[in-house]
Amino acid sequence: MYRIQTMNKISPVGLNRFPSELYEVGDAVQDPQGILVRSAKLLDLEFNPSLLAIARAGVGVNNIPLDRCAAAGIPVFSTPGANANAVKELVICAMLMGSRDIPGAIRWVREQAASGVDVSTVVEKGKSAFIGPELYKKTLGIIGLGAIGSIVANTAISLGMDVYGYDPFLSVDTALRLDRHVHVVKDINDLYKRSDYITMHIHYTEKTAHMIDADAIAAMKRGVRVINLARGEIVDDEAMLTALDTGMVAAYITDFPNNRLLTAPHVIAMPHLGASTPESEQNCAAMAVDTLRDYLESGNIRSSVNLPEMTMDRSGVQRLCVLHKNVPGMLANITSLFGRDGVNVENLSNKSRGDYAYTMVDLGSKVGDNVIEDVRRTANVIRVRSLEW
Ligand SMILES: NC(=O)c1ccc[n+]([C@@H]2O[C@H](COP(=O)([O-])OP(=O)(O)OC[C@H]3O[C@@H](n4cnc5c(N)ncnc54)[C@H](O)[C@@H]3O)[C@@H](O)[C@H]2O)c1
Numbered sequence: 001m002y003r004i005q006t007m008n009k010i011s012p013v014g015l016n017r018f019p020s021e022l023y024e025v026g027d028a029v030q031d032p033q034g035i036l037v038r039s040a041k042l043l044d045l046e047f048n049p050s051l052l053a054i055a056r057a058g059v060g061v062n063n064i065p066l067d068r069c070a071a072a073g074i075p076v077f078s079t080p081g082a083n084a085n086a087v088k089e090l091v092i093c094a095m096l097m098g099s100r101d102i103p104g105a106i107r108w109v110r111e112q113a114a115s116g117v118d119v120s121t122v123v124e125k126g127k128s129a130f131i132g133p134e135l136y137k138k139t140l141g142i143i144g145l146g147a148i149g150s151i152v153a154n155t156a157i158s159l160g161m162d163v164y165g166y167d168p169f170l171s172v173d174t175a176l177r178l179d180r181h182v183h184v185v186k187d188i189n190d191l192y193k194r195s196d197y198i199t200m201h202i203h204y205t206e207k208t209a210h211m212i213d214a215d216a217i218a219a220m221k222r223g224v225r226v227i228n229l230a231r232g233e234i235v236d237d238e239a240m241l242t243a244l245d246t247g248m249v250a251a252y253i254t255d256f257p258n259n260r261l262l263t264a265p266h267v268i269a270m271p272h273l274g275a276s277t278p279e280s281e282q283n284c285a286a287m288a289v290d291t292l293r294d295y296l297e298s299g300n301i302r303s304s305v306n307l308p309e310m311t312m313d314r315s316g317v318q319r320l321c322v323l324h325k326n327v328p329g330m331l332a333n334i335t336s337l338f339g340r341d342g343v344n345v346e347n348l349s350n351k352s353r354g355d356y357a358y359t360m361v362d363l364g365s366k367v368g369d370n371v372i373e374d375v376r377r378t379a380n381v382i383r384v385r386s387l388e389w
């Protein structure tokens with residue numbers, strides 16, 4: 001039985017993909033071999049030696065200590081694109097809310113009724129406080145043209161917006177999916193100076209922390225509306241509050257509220273709702289469970305954010321999965337041990353990523369436990385697993 005601990009509420013659509021005869025799954029599972037998580041913070045978690053892999057049902061992995069996991073031979077999986085549509089729809093909603101102060105307008109109507117006024121007699125006079133611009137023919141700047149940014153771009157084009165995108169690492173696949181009317185700029189200042197709306201769709205890392213700071217805001221158009229459904233830490237809150245105060249930024253719509261931000265009138269804050277649709281929760285859970293199972297049962301690494309991607313069709317009778325440091329001589333060191341035992345290698349794959357590498361070896365006959373122990377003891381080997389079929 002594999003033991004899987006859930007660290008957040010995971011959609012049953014995903015959980016039901018674990019066969020009950022093979023998996024014990026739950027939030028109270030002890031010494032798990034797999035962890036399923038959404039946004040729970042695992043940064044300070046001490047990993048149990050039994051832990052083999054972590055699957056993030058989502059895409060932001062700033063809640064997981066990726067380097068520490070890689071060093072311990074724990075692949076971390078994410079679910080690329082699985083929640084992109086949900087976020088895209090909320091971005092469009094955020095632009096509309098920020099333009100026409102829809103949350104303020106709804107609040108005002110309720111306040112009238114609560115204060116005993118007959119609402120129907122005041123709406124026509126009161127509504128002038130909520131006039132705001134249309135999106136049509138306005139300019140949207142998108143920072144990050146990955147799974148979310150690219151579909152936000154295409155949808156905004158279909159709404160009649162002029163779209164500028166900035167992504168220094170734009171993949172060929174994404175570039176091909178972008179509407180041909182999207183202007184991809186090399187200098188982010190070209191986006192800042194033109195945009196009436198700016199939305200960011202990048203990961204939060206050391207490099208993107210406070211990317212939207214006082215200098216970035218100073219390069220923007222006065223009255224810009226900024227949408228942040230990526231991560232709170234990408235924006236310098238103090239700089240944003242100053243810009244809201246001076247009118248440099250007309251509205252800040254964020255999925256990452258904090259008490260300090262809520263002191264400002266032009267902040268529209270939501271409780272991290274970007275991916276909160278049944279469709280997205282189901283997609284993420286199903287993909288996370290499938291990648292986790294594929295690794296536990298077959299050793300395949302797909303959608304990993306910290307170790308090499310590698311899949312190999314099953315062959316032979318036994319598979320050794322060896323996570324090791326990316327240093328010369330490892331393949332020869334490992335395979336020589338099988339030869340010594342007279343075992344034939346049916347198939348072999350090896351891939352590296354940064355400081356780490358992964359080798360999968362399918363064997364024509366079973367090797368003895370002593371050989372597996374020797375592989376484990378080989379210098380620079382981090383983890384060895386043996387799977388049989
Ligand atoms: N609010 C939510 O519920 C919610 C839901 C999903 C994702 N997110 C956030 O959105 C982020 C992006 O998700 P995604 O699925 O689009 O990821 P993605 O990996 O598909 O896209 C990220 C893009 O950012 C680009 N990039 C990296 N550094 C950049 C930089 N300095 N400037 C511009 N572009 C840069 C990459 O090249 C990539 O194309 C996630 O990391 C997560 O933090 C939030």
Ligand SMILES: O=C(O)CC[C@@H](O)C(=O)O
Pocket residue numbers: 038039057058059060061083272274275276
């Ligand atoms: O799990 C969630 O609800 C949010 C996930 C989202 O922030 C992500 O990064 O994928």
